[in-house]
Structures are given as C-alpha cells and as structure tokens.
Amino acid sequence: MHSTINEDLRAAGHRLTRTRRAVLDVLERTKYPLSASELYQRLQRNKVSIDLVTVYRTLTVLRDIGLVAQIELHQEGQARFEIQHGREHHHHIRCQTCGKIADLLLCPLKKITAFIEKETKFIVNEHTLEFSGLCPKCQ
Amino acid sequence: MHSTINEDLRAAGHRLTRTRRAVLDVLERTKYPLSASELYQRLQRNKVSIDLVTVYRTLTVLRDIGLVAQIELHQEGQARFEIQHGREHHHHIRCQTCGKIADLLLCPLKKITAFIEKETKFIVNEHTLEFSGLCPKCQ
DNA sequence: TCTCTAATTGCAAGTCTATTGCAATTACCA
DNA sequence: TGGTAATTGCAATAGACTTGCAATTAGAGA
Known part of the structure; x- marks a missing residue:
C-alpha cells in the first residue's frame, strides 16, 4: 500500500519522509476530511511534533500528486483534505x-x-x- | 423591480440605503459573480465611496435574506456574489x-x-x- | 416638519487561514 | 562517506473576512 504512495511521490521528485508518513497515517485513520489545523492537533495528540506550516506544505504536495483530495465545503472558510488514493x-x-x-x-x-x-x-x-x-x- | 427588493429588506428589519442600492446596481450590471474586493474596486471606479467593510456587511445582509447568492469556486480562496433575485x-x-x-x-x-x-x-x-x-x- | 430611536457606516484593530523567505536539517544517490 | 537537493521549522507576511465603537443617517411617529 505505502509502496505505491512512495512511488507516486518519487515520480514527482519527492520523498516519503517520516513527516509525510505521519500525515498520511492520520488521514487514513480518519473517516472524514480534516482541515490543516485539525490534522495538526491530531498529530500533537499523537506526540508527533510537526509544524503547522509543514502540514500545509505536505498537504499541498500530496494533493498535487493526487494522493489526497482537497475539499471545500460551503461557507466553511477552510479547506479539508482526505485520502484519495484507492478510494x-x-x-x-x-x-x-x-x-x-x-x-x-x-x-x-x-x-x-x-x-x-x-x-x-x-x-x-x-x-x-x-x-x-x-x-x-x-x- | 427595486420595490420587491425594498420589501424583502424591510421584512427583515433592514433599509434600502444608497449604499445598498449601489452594491446591488454593480451586481446587476455584472454578468458573473464578483468577490467583495472586485465589487469594491468597481464602486471606486464609479466614484462611489463605500468602505470595504461595508461591502462585506452589505453582502452578508443581502445573502441572508436571499437577494444575493454566495458562490465559492474551487481553490479560489474568496467568496463571490451574484444577484439571485429573479434569476x-x-x-x-x-x-x-x-x-x-x-x-x-x-x-x-x-x-x-x-x-x-x-x-x-x-x-x-x-x-x-x-x-x-x-x-x-x-x- | 421635527425629533427620536434604531439601523447603518467608516475607521481601526483583530482573527483566521494560508503562504513565503531563509537557514538548518535530513534523505539518499553516487 | 560526501555532496546535493529535498525537507523542515521559525518568523514574518499576505489576504479574506470580522468585530468594536463612535459618528452618521434613515424614517416612523409626534
């Protein structure tokens, strides 16, 4: 499963780092789309120390290569992200x-x-x- | 035409002011949905001096009573508004x-x-x- | 027409989401 | 193991939108 994700990242000149794995893990365990700050909070709860800026950058990369979908709900004022890969x-x-x-x-x-x-x-x-x-x- | 708009406003405890008329006029003359700042720029070009904050507040009122529709396009990062009344x-x-x-x-x-x-x-x-x-x- | 009250407006400041610059760190290929 | 490019954190910034408050204005009733 992660092997394909790794390949997709590398094909775009990116690496599957510990940080990106942690972001993907949280998204995979959540049954609904998360905003960047919700994701950040969950990482903190899991004792994973990743800067909010890095969360944004990670989500942008994952979205751009199609592993993650960006969802905007009416009048929410923030984007949400969910795993697209395999769904x-x-x-x-x-x-x-x-x-x-x-x-x-x-x-x-x-x-x-x-x-x-x-x-x-x-x-x-x-x-x-x-x-x-x-x-x-x-x- | 404006009479109904006036009634809709009053029914919600609002007034049809010069400011609100100017905002509605710009929206009516534009064939696509405008963002608050685009609307503000057009008002300035027409020598109508209305604060950007007032534009936001006007759009909120008009949206809440259903005269104007709020539209959010994918990854635009700003809302757009267009006349809904009669369309x-x-x-x-x-x-x-x-x-x-x-x-x-x-x-x-x-x-x-x-x-x-x-x-x-x-x-x-x-x-x-x-x-x-x-x-x-x-x- | 005048007066009074509530709605409206402008200005300043603040909030929240998201982005950018840059230096330090890390991954990984040769 | 070294070198290079990608990644990350921190600080600062950008941009959309909101809020507080005082000044202004609309318009209903006297």
Whole structure:
C-alpha cells in the first residue's frame, strides 16, 4: 500500500519522509476530511511534533500528486483534505448544525459533464459537488 | 423591480440605503459573480465611496435574506456574489487558466437530492456544484 | 416638519487561514 | 562517506473576512 504512495511521490521528485508518513497515517485513520489545523492537533495528540506550516506544505504536495483530495465545503472558510488514493470518487454532505460530514458514495455527473462540454466548449477537468442540510440528530 | 427588493429588506428589519442600492446596481450590471474586493474596486471606479467593510456587511445582509447568492469556486480562496433575485437557480464553470466564469443554466440535482435524503436521513437544504476546466480560448 | 430611536457606516484593530523567505536539517544517490 | 537537493521549522507576511465603537443617517411617529 505505502509502496505505491512512495512511488507516486518519487515520480514527482519527492520523498516519503517520516513527516509525510505521519500525515498520511492520520488521514487514513480518519473517516472524514480534516482541515490543516485539525490534522495538526491530531498529530500533537499523537506526540508527533510537526509544524503547522509543514502540514500545509505536505498537504499541498500530496494533493498535487493526487494522493489526497482537497475539499471545500460551503461557507466553511477552510479547506479539508482526505485520502484519495484507492478510494472511489465521491462527494459529501455536511450538517449545518453540528458540522458532521458524511460521504456520498455516488457521482451523478458523468453525463452532465459531457453535456456541459458540448454546450460551453470548455474542457471540464474538475467539479465540486457538496450538499448541506441537517443530519438525523439535528433535525 | 427595486420595490420587491425594498420589501424583502424591510421584512427583515433592514433599509434600502444608497449604499445598498449601489452594491446591488454593480451586481446587476455584472454578468458573473464578483468577490467583495472586485465589487469594491468597481464602486471606486464609479466614484462611489463605500468602505470595504461595508461591502462585506452589505453582502452578508443581502445573502441572508436571499437577494444575493454566495458562490465559492474551487481553490479560489474568496467568496463571490451574484444577484439571485429573479434569476433561475444555476451553477458555474470557471477556466483554470484565465479565470473566466460562465453560467450553466441547469441543475441536475433534484432527483439526486431526493435520493440522498432517503439514503442518509439528512434533510438537504443547500448544494454547491461548480465545474472547472479550460475555456475555449485557453485550451 | 421635527425629533427620536434604531439601523447603518467608516475607521481601526483583530482573527483566521494560508503562504513565503531563509537557514538548518535530513534523505539518499553516487 | 560526501555532496546535493529535498525537507523542515521559525518568523514574518499576505489576504479574506470580522468585530468594536463612535459618528452618521434613515424614517416612523409626534
């Protein structure tokens, strides 16, 4: 598992350091996308001393080579990150009251993307699709 | 047209001031969503002297009563605002190279929302759907 | 029209997320 | 083992957005 991650990093001229492993470990153990500062706090709790700046830089590298996905939820004011490597493309829903984030294991946008490309003459490379509402507990 | 806007404001305990009219005017004349600072610059160009803080506060009020929509595009790092009043619900596509933003006059999410509500037991109140890619000129 | 109150605004300062410069450290290939 | 490039921490900075507060303004009622 980590061997592929290592290869992906090296292919982009990067190294799989202790720091990066620690960041990936936290992300792999968390079932929802984390912000940089949440990630930093969890590292501290695990007695892993990594500067917040390094967390940001690590997330940027991991995102740029596609191991990690950057997610922006409506009006949250901060980016979140989750492991992408080995996971299906998916989206999220967030509770407007308690902030709980759940995965949506679907993406209904393939046909729509083709339609948009025809209509707008854009080439579509990415899309963002996030829902918000009230989770069962907060209703 | 402005009469309804006025009523909406008053219903929420607000006033339609010269300042708010100026902000709405700029938004109405612009065919794509503006950030607070872009809006501020346009006001200055029009010799309308409104503090940037007031622009932020105005946009918050207009958004909260539903006259204006707040849009967040992937990795832009700033919110954008556009007139919602009298317009169809729609989404956007943004060029990753030149930043051009185009409207997509469609929303494919009604059925999907019903499905998500059934699957997750969330009540869905909002969704964000934005695309990015390359516009015809930048391909 | 005048007055009074609450909403609005500008200015200064502050908060929070994220980035950059630079020197010290570390990884790893030859 | 040495040399070089990547990585990291620390300090400073940038940028979006918010808050406190005093001054101004709108407009409802007298």
